[in-house]
Amino acid sequence: MKNSFLKSISAVLLAASCSFISVTHAAEAKDLSENIEVTPQEGITQEELAAIRVLQEICPKFVGKEKSEFDAGYARLVKDYMPNEKNPEDALNRLSKQKDFQKFLKQARDDAKNAGDEQNREVCADVKSYKS
Numbered sequence: 001m002k003n004s005f006l007k008s009i010s011a012v013l014l015a016a017s018c019s020f021i022s023v024t025h026a027a028e029a030k031d032l033s034e035n036i037e038v039t040p041q042e043g044i045t046q047e048e049l050a051a052i053r054v055l056q057e058i059c060p061k062f063v064g065k066e067k068s069e070f071d072a073g074y075a076r077l078v079k080d081y082m083p084n085e086k087n088p089e090d091a092l093n094r095l096s097k098q099k100d101f102q103k104f105l106k107q108a109r110d111d112a113k114n115a116g117d118e119q120n121r122e123v124c125a126d127v128k129s130y131k132s
Contacts, residue, residue: 050104059124073130
């Protein structure tokens with residue numbers, strides 16, 4: 001399930017980049033302007049983290065009354081991608097405010113827009129039913 005989901009999310013939201021960039025791994029930060037520590041995590045790119053973050057922005061309109069199910073699936077997904085974080089969603093939200101992460105978010109938003117509503121709806125449904 002995780003592999004097919006990863007393929008779906010990659011096809012819909014990620015740029016065609018094959019380079020593996022060190023993941024910006026969120027450390028506990030008291031100040032949002034503080035840079036987050038970079039810790040490599042095998043196989044996870046900033047593009048993937050940006051795509052996951054964008055799901056939080058686009059999916060509520062597609063899941064409607066099933067938002068709590070989406071939120072639970074999203075939480076499991078983020079935890080799987082940021083397993084060493086005490087609170088992965090907060091860490092991803094802090095990362096999304098970092099200046100150097102903005103280019104990845106912009107690309108993920110553009111990819112989601114280009115994918116169209118039907119593909120985005122399918123990805124959001126996958127997140128809703130995502131199991132670790």
